[in-house]
Amino acid sequence: MKKQNKIMKTMVSVVVSSSMVLGSMPMAFAQKLQQEQPKGHVTMSVEKFTLGLGYVKEPIEVPFYEGDNVAYLVTKIIGEGNYKNTGNVDSSFYLSRIKDNDTREPNVPQYILDKCGDITKRSTENWLGEFDYTPMSGWMYCINSEFPNVGASGYTPKDGDVIRWQFTTYGYGADIGGDGFGSSEPFISVANKDKLTALVGKVNSQENKAELLANSDVKVAYDEAYKVLEDVAVSQGNLNNALEDLELALDTPNVELQSINLDKDKMTIEEGKKESLKVKYNPENTTESKTVAWISSDEKIAKVDKNGEVTGVKEGTATITAKVGDKTATCIVTISPKQASENKIDVKSAINETAAYQYKNNQNPQLYSEWDILGLARSGYNIPSSYYDTYYNNIVNKVKEVNGVLSDSKYTEYSRVILALNAIGKDATNVGGYDLVKNLYDFDKVVSQGINGAIFALIALDSKQGINTNSLKGDYVDYILDSEIQNGGWALWGDKADPDITAMALQALAKYQDDSDVKSCIDRAVDALSKMQNKNGGYESWGSLNSESVSQVIVALTALGINPATDSRFIKEDGKSALSALMEFYVEGGGFRHTMNTDVNGMGTEQGMYALVAYDRLINNQKPLYDMTDAVK
Incomplete structure (x- = not known):
């Protein structure tokens, strides 16, 4: 036990050093570590x-700094050239592929095969996505065993977070x-x-990892931890046993x-507004569980969700209690009446x-x-025509660079670009010599x-006169109806x-609503949709009230x-x-939030903007x- 105590003291005292990070992380990330103090550390895995x-x-264990988000962290950990994405680290980042030279045949768990049947192959050798x-x-990511309702570019890490990027084989994460x-x-x-x-990540991040694993007790427990972690269907009991064994081998102290x-013991919220407690x-x-139970003394006045977000329901006062084990803390919440000007x-x-916000920031x-x-x-909105020319020229250059192939598996890439080109009066059938529309044939x-592909292909094909593919459009209509x-x-x-x-x-x-079927x-x-609508007029998707759903x-x-705004089916309380x-998601000065009490969000702004434009055009x-038949060239 003396040797184990010595091992643990070494682990506890070691903060991840610059020399260690320089040896195991991309150079740009390591240089950033040397230049400033991190805000904290997270554990990451893929x-x-x-x-x-x-x-x-x-x-x-990975350090993070002011301004970092999960998208930035994963790109730096994977390394430049080892991933493919859409969007960028600042907005709408989507991790589509990761370089993976593993040539082994997959061994998909039976519970997944029972749902999906036979599986196919990878679409691109040495890549997984x-x-x-x-x-x-x-690829999907979870934070502390929960899937966030924001993209990776919209999540700011917190000290101690466990961030796991996981490959979902079937079911968009249901597996x-x-x-x-x-x-x-x-x-x-x-x-x-x-x-x-987190504990395995701590071991992996030590300069003296080899010394730690030279201890036979540690090595056995460490190997068993890997075996348990890699079992996607492992029971909580077996996992807890592996954790206890590794802690014991390392002599991890219980804190x-x-x-x-x-963070607040009193606060005031307007009716219908939200504020967060932390x-x-x-x-x-502490090594004890940090799972929080949130309780409102009167949900008719104030409600609180599992993340500590408090919603003002009606005028009055309520007490919000946070409970962790047998420890509690409270906040007195006063709900004030809604301002008439709202x-x-x-x-x-x-x-x-x-x-103006979009133009300035892009x-x-x-x-x-x-x-x-x-x-x-x-x-x-009055924007110089040169702005759209810049976009078009960038698209032409990109299309030429990839020889007309924007994607070999995701055909919404073509639909999206076709819509933008049609909106500015450009010919999507001749973009630098390439016909983007024919990909939708x-x-x-x-x-x-899936249905997403059919939906946006039909929207794109119908967006402008001159795309004469009525038979194909009928196939897409039938596909959507059958789904x-x-x-x-x-x-x-x-x-x-x-x-x-x-x-x-x-x-x-919508264009086919004259057909009886x-x-x-x-x-x-x-x-x-009327039945799905919440009493505040909005919609929930992925477990949260968000701007994008109501925009669509x-x-x-x-x-x-x-x-x-006036149809009785969509007017609630x-x-x-x-x-x-x-x-409610609009931010004064321009832009939209994804969820309440967050900053302006890229995706929320894009969809909120064109939703308002759609409404404005209707009235x-x-x-x-x-x-787009009225688009000016």
Whole structure:
């Protein structure tokens, strides 16, 4: 035991040093470490457990700095040239592929095969990413065993976070404990691996790792920890046993939680508004569970969710209690009446301010700026024509660079660019000598992406006159109709209608509503959206009330000629409408949040902007958002 005590003292005393990081992380990241003090450390890993193939990147402690987000951290850990993505680290980052030279055959767990049947192969040798093995695969990340409702560029790490990037083989995350984008129950109940992952990451991050593993007790427990962690279906009991064994081998001291506090002991919120509470632990390095139970003394006055976000319901006072084990902390919350001026919705001002914000913050628009371009061009906001020329020239150069192939598996890439080009009056059939539209003629490849591919292919093909593919369009219409969920609506998969996908499908079908079969399907979906709508006028997806869902609903309703601000089916309590719900996310000066009490968000701004534009065009008797026949060249 003396030797083990010595080992543990060494581990506890070692802070991850510059020399260690320089040896195991990309140079740019290491240089940043040398230049400033980190705000904290997280544990990160990249896992392909659903393939039975272990780790791509084993757990390691990673420092983070002011301004860092999860997208930045994962790109630096994986290293330049070893990943492919859309968006960028600052906005709308999506990790599509990771370089992986593992040539072993996958050993997919039986519970996944029972759901998906046979699997295929990787689409690109030495890479692992979206649509490999099944059409519902890809990379997802979780923070402390929960899947955030924001993208990787929208999450700011906190000290002690355990960030696990996981490959989902089938079910859009349902195979790793997620809800499949809100369309499914998890396939299995997964164990919480955070503590064991963090402890293994601590061992992996020590300069004296070899010395630690030279101890036979540590080595046996460490190897068993890996075996348990790599089992995607491991029980919580077996995992806890492995954690206890490794802690014992390392002689990890137990740090008892003494007390907790909240960052506020009093606060005032307007009716309908939200504020967040955060727990502070004493001591911060406690090894006990940090799971928080949130309780409101009167939910008729103030509600609190599992993340400590408090919502003002009606005027009055309530006590919010946070409970961790037997420790508690409270905050007195006063709910004040809503300001009368809040009911005023100035859509045009919001459009103009957001347009100015987008123009200012994206001076060199290029690939993945399409939704900004679409919203700006369809808004009529006065922007120099040179701005759109810059975007077009950047697209031409990019298309030439990739020989006309924007993606070999994700055909929404073509649909998105076609929409932006049509919005600014450019010819998508001749972009630097390449016809982007013809990619949408390959029905089988487009729908291999699922209903999302069919929806946006149809929207793109219908967005401008001159694309004469009526037979193909009929195939896409039939595909969407055949994908309808019982009782109305659509989802990426599963049997539970999702507001985003339902709204997007309606956007695609709107042009065909004179057909009786299509009209019946549309009516059921509109009814489903009305029933899904919350009492505040908004919509939840991925477990959170967000701006993007209601934005898509507004675009859908306006495409159908339905006013989202006045139609009685979409007016809820106290006159709250889909439009007023979207404006709750608006940030004065331009831009939209993703969720309440967060900063301006890139995706939220893109979709909020073109949703308001769609509404503005409806009430001013202009053509719908996606009808580009009025676009000026």
